[in-house]
Amino acid sequence: MELIGAIIAPFLPPLLDGIARKVRAMIQNRVGPSIFQTWYDIITLLSMESILPTASLAFRLAPYVALASAICMALMLPYGSDAIINFGGDLIAFIYVFTLFSAALVFGALSVDNSYSHAGANRELTLSLVFKPLFAITIGIFALKTGSLSITEIARSISPSLSIIGAYLLLLYVTYVESGFIPYDIAEAETEILEGPLTEYSGRLLGLFKWALQIKRFAMIWLFASFVALPVAEGAIAFVLQLLVFLLTYLLMVTYESLNARYRLDQATRQGMKGIVIGVVLMIIAWLGW
Amino acid sequence: MLFAVLFTIASIIGLIKREQVKVVGLLSALASLALIVEAFNGISATYSIFGLEFAFMTDTLSRFFCILVGISGLAVSIYTTEYMEPRHLNLAAYPAFILSMALIVLSRDFLGFIIFWELMTIASYVLIVTYYDSPETKRASLIYLVAMHAFNTAPLLLAIGAIYSNFGTLSFSALQGAYVPTWVLWAFLIGFMSKAGIFPIHFWLPEAHPVAPSNVSALLSGTMLKMAIYGMIRVVELFPGSEAIARTMVVLAILTIAVGAILALVQKDIKRLMAYSSVDNMGYLFLALGAYIMLDGTLKKIAFLALLLHTFNHLVFKNLLFMLSGNVLHATGRKDLELRGLGGKMPFTAAMMVVGILSVSAVPPLNGFISKWLIYQATFLSKDPLLVGGGVVSLFASALTLAAYIKIYRIFRGEPNVEAHEAAPLMLAGEAILAFLCVVAGIFPGVIAGLVEVNVGNPWLISLGGASFNALLFAGVLFSIIIAAAIALPTKKNMDSPWTTGEPVEEFEQRPEHMFAPVAKVGDRLGFVGRKIEEKLSAFERWYSSRDMGYLDEMVFMPVIRLMAGTSYVIRELSKNLNALLAVTFLILFTIILTMAVLVGVI
Numbered sequence: 001m002e003l004i005g006a007i008i009a010p011f012l013p014p015l016l017d018g019i020a021r022k023v024r025a026m027i028q029n030r031v032g033p034s035i036f037q038t039w040y041d042i043i044t045l046l047s048m049e050s051i052l053p054t055a056s057l058a059f060r061l062a063p064y065v066a067l068a069s070a071i072c073m074a075l076m077l078p079y080g081s082d083a084i085i086n087f088g089g090d091l092i093a094f095i096y097v098f099t100l101f102s103a104a105l106v107f108g109a110l111s112v113d114n115s116y117s118h119a120g121a122n123r124e125l126t127l128s129l130v131f132k133p134l135f136a137i138t139i140g141i142f143a144l145k146t147g148s149l150s151i152t153e154i155a156r157s158i159s160p161s162l163s164i165i166g167a168y169l170l171l172l173y174v175t176y177v178e179s180g181f182i183p184y185d186i187a188e189a190e191t192e193i194l195e196g197p198l199t200e201y202s203g204r205l206l207g208l209f210k211w212a213l214q215i216k217r218f219a220m221i222w223l224f225a226s227f228v229a230l231p232v233a234e235g236a237i238a239f240v241l242q243l244l245v246f247l248l249t250y251l252l253m254v255t256y257e258s259l260n261a262r263y264r265l266d267q268a269t270r271q272g273m274k275g276i277v278i279g280v281v282l283m284i285i286a287w288l289g290w
Numbered sequence: 291m292l293f294a295v296l297f298t299i300a301s302i303i304g305l306i307k308r309e310q311v312k313v314v315g316l317l318s319a320l321a322s323l324a325l326i327v328e329a330f331n332g333i334s335a336t337y338s339i340f341g342l343e344f345a346f347m348t349d350t351l352s353r354f355f356c357i358l359v360g361i362s363g364l365a366v367s368i369y370t371t372e373y374m375e376p377r378h379l380n381l382a383a384y385p386a387f388i389l390s391m392a393l394i395v396l397s398r399d400f401l402g403f404i405i406f407w408e409l410m411t412i413a414s415y416v417l418i419v420t421y422y423d424s425p426e427t428k429r430a431s432l433i434y435l436v437a438m439h440a441f442n443t444a445p446l447l448l449a450i451g452a453i454y455s456n457f458g459t460l461s462f463s464a465l466q467g468a469y470v471p472t473w474v475l476w477a478f479l480i481g482f483m484s485k486a487g488i489f490p491i492h493f494w495l496p497e498a499h500p501v502a503p504s505n506v507s508a509l510l511s512g513t514m515l516k517m518a519i520y521g522m523i524r525v526v527e528l529f530p531g532s533e534a535i536a537r538t539m540v541v542l543a544i545l546t547i548a549v550g551a552i553l554a555l556v557q558k559d560i561k562r563l564m565a566y567s568s569v570d571n572m573g574y575l576f577l578a579l580g581a582y583i584m585l586d587g588t589l590k591k592i593a594f595l596a597l598l599l600h601t602f603n604h605l606v607f608k609n610l611l612f613m614l615s616g617n618v619l620h621a622t623g624r625k626d627l628e629l630r631g632l633g634g635k636m637p638f639t640a641a642m643m644v645v646g647i648l649s650v651s652a653v654p655p656l657n658g659f660i661s662k663w664l665i666y667q668a669t670f671l672s673k674d675p676l677l678v679g680g681g682v683v684s685l686f687a688s689a690l691t692l693a694a695y696i697k698i699y700r701i702f703r704g705e706p707n708v709e710a711h712e713a714a715p716l717m718l719a720g721e722a723i724l725a726f727l728c729v730v731a732g733i734f735p736g737v738i739a740g741l742v743e744v745n746v747g748n749p750w751l752i753s754l755g756g757a758s759f760n761a762l763l764f765a766g767v768l769f770s771i772i773i774a775a776a777i778a779l780p781t782k783k784n785m786d787s788p789w790t791t792g793e794p795v796e797e798f799e800q801r802p803e804h805m806f807a808p809v810a811k812v813g814d815r816l817g818f819v820g821r822k823i824e825e826k827l828s829a830f831e832r833w834y835s836s837r838d839m840g841y842l843d844e845m846v847f848m849p850v851i852r853l854m855a856g857t858s859y860v861i862r863e864l865s866k867n868l869n870a871l872l873a874v875t876f877l878i879l880f881t882i883i884l885t886m887a888v889l890v891g892v893i
Contacts, residue, residue: 068771
């Protein structure tokens with residue numbers, strides 16, 4: 001199963017995006033492109049030379065680091081019962097590998113003298129300032145109730161209660177936001193700031209970044225699927241269940257996405273603040289023992 | 291104790307030959323190297339001067355801190371040879387400053403401890419007033435001196451006096467396990483927290499650290515603050531009953547983390563930003579220390595390891611960052627965030643700055659990650675809501691840190707707006723040692739853990755109880771993917787200029803103060819609350835000319851300082867020139883020695 005995981009983690013995500021495009025097309029009464037379209041795009045981009053707007057090494061290195069960190073995020077999660085490569089690590093380490101991904105995106109964007117990419121970097125970081133703590137609070141509730149920080153350990157000792165149900169909902173919300181779906185795709189807003197941090201990237205480097213973004217989205221939703229599937233099943237069944245929950249969540253998120261328009265940055269942060277308040281309340285509830 | 295001799299020689303040379311920066315710097319570097327070697331081998335010596343017995347010995351804790359002082363002394367001294375400008379007594383004070391810190395951790399009794407502690411405060415004061423001709427420096431150094439003696443030295447002297455009157459001895463070995471009154475522990479806590487810059491007595495730190503020359507700022511922020519951690523650990527280890535102060539410590543630490551991180555985000559000056567980030571990091575350390583006192587079993591061990599590893603890591607990257615800010619200041623004469631385009635002329639500074647930024651932001655696989663990760667283990671797993679809350683706040687602060695420091699990265703990119711040149715080779719060499727340590731300590735955290743005799747399995751991983759992270763494997767996988775991708779899909783240098791839909795870049799630039807607006811507003815609101823409080827307070831203080839200050843800390847605690855400053859009008863009048871400042875310094879030193887004599891002789 002780890003082997004299957006190692007294959008699907010990097011290669012499935014662009015295909016999923018193809019499916020998402022199909023779903024969006026159906027909702028908007030269009031035929032839509034083939035489900036392989038995202039793969040075609042990435043392959044085309046990867047075969048093209050990049051034009052560099054700056055001599056900065058950070059600009060050239062950023063897509064490679066982003067891809068590597070996105071793959072590492074996927075590698076850390078359990079497939080069935082074990083991670084593909086066991087770094088040890090846990091949810092906190094997962095958040096920080098995610099931070100490495102964000103850092104690569106932001107360093108790349110700020111390396112070039114372009115106000116659009118700067119705006120994108122600024123938005124990416126501002127969002128992370130609100131939603132990383134929300135992520136932390138969610139994990140904190142699980143840790144408070146189960147005394148553990150690793151997904152498999154949490155799954156083993158979890159029992160339903162008011163705060164745990166709340167934590168699941170928060171986790172779903174954080175997953176949705178951190179996957180960069182509309183209305184939270186503020187950093188890479190195509191129509192508004194020309195894809196923000198990616199605006200100066202072209203060809204191969206852009207292809208790498210697009211691929212990395214898809215893998216990051218996969219990892220985030222797979223994390224949620226693991227939280228749902230692992231407490232109820234083990235081994236191969238758990239893997240199948242993970243996959244099912246993952247696909248269902250993905251489709252639901254895509255459907256929700258296509259019915260929404262993008263938030264402004266201040267609206268999104270306000271939503272995040274509300275989330276944090278709810279999270280703190282839930283944490284108090286968890287502490288009181290419910 | 292060869293290192294002490296070398297430091298003393300360096301100090302004397304600095305005193306009589308005031309131009310010999312290179313000699314003093316190299317001697318200090320050599321002495322620091324000697325300190326590291328001697329600490330590894332273990333030091334045990336007793337000296338008697340004028341009837342006072344000084345006993346120096348290494349145990350696990352002091353050996354670890356000695357090595358820390360040695361590492362930062364080595365790197366900063368190499369840097370100093372090219373950086374420092376000889377002015378008045380600073381060349382004599384520089385070696386004395388490092389020496390005093392080494393002797394603090396080596397002392398085996400509170401007498402030596404407090405004497406060298408005071409030497410450290412005075413030496414650092416002399417170094418802070420290096421640029422005494424600027425009013426900013428004068429004000430900051432006065433705040434520093436007054437705050438240190440009121441909030442740091444005074445409580446420590448009270449506590450130590452009480453210990454002597456209760457037990458008749460000041461030796462650590464004799465006091466081990468002694469039951470002291472709780473107020474003594476509180477006095478120690480106040481004293482050490484003031485030195486560490488813990489909220490609410492952190493206001494002096496962002497004033498004093500940025501005005502010093504950058505090599506001194508590095509030692510102040512990276513190394514001197516750690517002495518407070520050492521002192522607090524020593525007290526906690528010596529005296530039972532520290533559970534009484536643990537919760538307060540944790541609450542204040544959490545507030546410190548939040549205040550430090552938020553105020554770092556809204557700074558416009560590179561060194562001030564770094565100073566606030568030090569406040570934030572000292573919060574992490576006190577949080578870990580609080581967790582260490584409160585927890586039991588494996589988690590206690592994790593908290594202890596987290597505390598010491600973060601002490602080491604913060605020392606390494608904060609020394610590095612402050613020295614790099616010195617490169618920028620040296621080359622351009624500026625330290626604001628409006629600088630642009632330095633990367634072309636200063637490629638090594640830029641590269642090491644990226645290492646420093648990633649390290650302070652706890653991005654794996656660099657060293658900041660491992661220790662913060664351990665702090666999260668200790669807090670999140672404690673099942674104690676206060677500590678879990680502390681963990682959440684820490685994670686928030688960690689995200690803020692990246693956001694704040696990314697502004698510093700921007701000074702290296704864009705169109706150059708200032709003349710610049712790369713720093714001298716020796717300055718870069720000193721920094722390279724620390725940048726190298728940032729990477730190595732991140733991948734081989736077990737080596738550092740070995741220094742404090744905590745067994746974590748292997749040099750390249752941390753495995754304690756349920757918590758395990760294989761740093762080498764992670765770094766290996768990460769770099770293999772990067773290298774594989776770079777080989778499979780390499781990029782050529784096809785250069786072109788950026789495209790901004792025809793708009794001129796300068797006019798639409800995202801200015802540093804406009805970044806992260808929705809969150810930075812919170813920082814401004816903090817300042818607003820501060821201003822409100824000031825308005826109320828100033829009603830009582832009309833007689834005192836108000837200054838332009840925008841932060842909560844300054845608002846709440848400046849009145850105390852003002853009161854101090856107000857009652858010492860005589861000194862303030864004198865402080866217009868340096869000689870008088872030094873006179874005041876020696877006057878205070880004399881007073882303290884007198885107090886000490888009374889303490890030892892009469893009681």
